[in-house]
Amino acid sequence: MKGMTIIVKTIARLISGLILLFGIYIVLHGHLTPGGGFAGGVIIAGCFIFLFLAYGSEETKNEVSKWRASLCESFGLLLFWYLAMLGIFAGTQFFLNIINKGNPFHLFSAGIIPLCNIGIGIEVGGGLFAIFIILATLKMEEKK
Amino acid sequence: MIELYLLLILMILGAVIALEAKDLLSAIISLGLIGFSLVLIFLILQAPDLAIVQIVVETLSLIILIAAILKTSLKDTAQENGLKEKFLLGGGLLFLIIFMFFVNQAIKFLPHFGFPLMRMAKNYIDLGLIKTGAVNLVAAIILDFRGYDTLGEATILFTAVIGVGAVLRKIGRKK
Amino acid sequence: MIYLLSILLFAIGLYGVLVKRNLIKIIIGLSIMEYATFLFFALVGYKKEGVAPIISKGFEEVVFVDPLPQALVLTGIVIGLSTTALLVSIAVRIYEKYKTFDIRKIKKLKG
Numbered sequence: 001m002k003g004m005t006i007i008v009k010t011i012a013r014l015i016s017g018l019i020l021l022f023g024i025y026i027v028l029h030g031h032l033t034p035g036g037g038f039a040g041g042v043i044i045a046g047c048f049i050f051l052f053l054a055y056g057s058e059e060t061k062n063e064v065s066k067w068r069a070s071l072c073e074s075f076g077l078l079l080f081w082y083l084a085m086l087g088i089f090a091g092t093q094f095f096l097n098i099i100n101k102g103n104p105f106h107l108f109s110a111g112i113i114p115l116c117n118i119g120i121g122i123e124v125g126g127g128l129f130a131i132f133i134i135l136a137t138l139k140m141e142e143k144k
Numbered sequence: 145m146i147e148l149y150l151l152l153i154l155m156i157l158g159a160v161i162a163l164e165a166k167d168l169l170s171a172i173i174s175l176g177l178i179g180f181s182l183v184l185i186f187l188i189l190q191a192p193d194l195a196i197v198q199i200v201v202e203t204l205s206l207i208i209l210i211a212a213i214l215k216t217s218l219k220d221t222a223q224e225n226g227l228k229e230k231f232l233l234g235g236g237l238l239f240l241i242i243f244m245f246f247v248n249q250a251i252k253f254l255p256h257f258g259f260p261l262m263r264m265a266k267n268y269i270d271l272g273l274i275k276t277g278a279v280n281l282v283a284a285i286i287l288d289f290r291g292y293d294t295l296g297e298a299t300i301l302f303t304a305v306i307g308v309g310a311v312l313r314k315i316g317r318k319k
Numbered sequence: 320m321i322y323l324l325s326i327l328l329f330a331i332g333l334y335g336v337l338v339k340r341n342l343i344k345i346i347i348g349l350s351i352m353e354y355a356t357f358l359f360f361a362l363v364g365y366k367k368e369g370v371a372p373i374i375s376k377g378f379e380e381v382v383f384v385d386p387l388p389q390a391l392v393l394t395g396i397v398i399g400l401s402t403t404a405l406l407v408s409i410a411v412r413i414y415e416k417y418k419t420f421d422i423r424k425i426k427k428l429k430g
Contacts, residue, residue, distance in 0.1 A: 026196070031278040034192035034373065036286070038397050042200040049207070070305075077302055084295065095291045101277035105376065110278035113287045116294075123298055124397075127305040128204060131404050134312050135211050140415055145321075152324045155358075159328060159351050163335045168343055175347050182354055189361050190371045190384050194392055198357075201400050205350070212407045213343060216414040220341050236338065240330055244323065251322050258367035265385045273374055281372040281383070285390040297394045304401035308408045 003056030012054035019047040027121035031110045037117040041124025048129045057137050069130040076123030083115055148188055155181050166220050168213050176206050193282045321362060329355035342410045342420045346403065353399045357392045364388035 003009065026033075027040030048069075052060055087096035102109035155178050162174035179202035186195040255261055268285060278284040286294050332355060335348025364385035372386040410420070417425055 031280050031283050034280065034282070034371070035196055036193065036280075036283050036393075038393065039193075039196040039200055042197075042204060046200065046204070049204075073302065073305060077298055080295070080298055084291070095295075097276060097288055104273060104277055104279050104374075110276055110284070111288075113276065113278050113283060116287050116291075117283075120294070120298060124301060127301050130305050131308050132207070132211075134308055135208060135408065135411075138215060138312055138411065139314075140215055148321065149324070152321065152328075152358075155354075156324065156328055156331065159331045159335075162347055162351070163331070163339065163344060168341075171344065171347055175350060178351065178354055182358060185358065186361060189365045190369055191361055191389050191392075192371050192373075194357075194361065194389055194396070197393055197396050201396050205400055205403055208404055208407055209343075209346075212411050216411060217420060220344070232338065236334060240334075243330060244327070247326050248323065254322065254363070257321055257362065258365060260364055260366055260385045262366070262385055265383075265387050268386060269372070269383055279374045281374070281386045282389050282393065285386055286393060290390060293390075293394050297397055300398055301401050304405050307405050311405075311408045311412055 003059060004054050008054050012051055016047050016051050019050065020044060023047060023121075023125070027117050028107070028114065030117040031113045032105065032107070037120030038124055040117070041121040042128060044121060044125035045128035045132070049132050052133070052136070066130060066133050069126045069133065072126030073123050073130060076119050076121070076126060079119035080116060080123065083112055083119060086112070148185065151181050151185050151188075168218050168220060169210070172206060172209050172213070175209070176202065179205070193280075322359065325355055325359045325362060328358070340422055342413065342422060346406050346410065349406070350399070350403060353395070357395060360388045360392045
């Protein structure tokens, strides 16, 4: 699909960094303010979708983007699984909250919850961007 | 609670329009109207977590639907208006009236609107901060008390991405 | 009374799934049914004069709304998105093969 005009391309370059920062903020503060891994992950995917829509599919390299998004998604899910298995490695049951709980209202509190949010954010962001690339670069074949 | 009733009536009108529109693009935009009214209802019902997730997921769902219909056709299939369709519509309305009557009888057993039972929630609210250390109670529930549900949900999203990649693959031609 | 309106929305979505002939209209009907279910869950968990279930400093004696239906609906919204994406990809594949979205014409099962 074709890209858009040069005004849209310039604005997309300027704003997409802010959208990515906002998404990371919502993921990291998931245990203090509303939000969490899922909402932040979708916003991160939205940043990349915005860049992809503004520049068109001819200028961006499709194969490399699809491979990278799939890699991020698998890495996020594996991180979530590894954090759940920490309980078994430490000797107690599966999925137990064993890291130090800290003081409430600080960023480094609540044990395992911020790290799980990071894993889920990476997974949701990569997965939704991969779905969008597959749907947007689909070429309908013309049958004679 | 008058704004709650107004938004609900807006959602019902939007649903009827979304199903009866002749142009598929108008139907999808009406679906967006229903989704964004749901965001306002979630904010009135004091659920900011749900409002954030619903607004971004609704935007993405609209993008996916519009990307699909721009590559295919934009028109609804023609409905004939013969005798069979009128008979079906009458039968559908009759079923709806009977269904609503039974739902009315069943709702009498629910607690009144605004006074929930909160048997499990009492434990979560009292012990949530001490046991998990998280200030956001909904995040504490979905990642600590009911962590298995989140694990299953992450797996479902992963499976959906694999499914979309497998269905929309380019098939090689057999020589 | 307010529960009745949300289940009426569910019934409208059910009408869309059963009666309509276009595949995209069926997907829209399924989405409407999901929205009605999430609305019903959020309505069950509302407490009068309650606030959002987030503990803040200095506000110790507040009444919270029920946080458990909110956690269930959060999971449900993301699953609804996955289902819609998969259904849409199957519908695009069907259009590629049969050149129509009409379900009365999708009958030829070739081996």
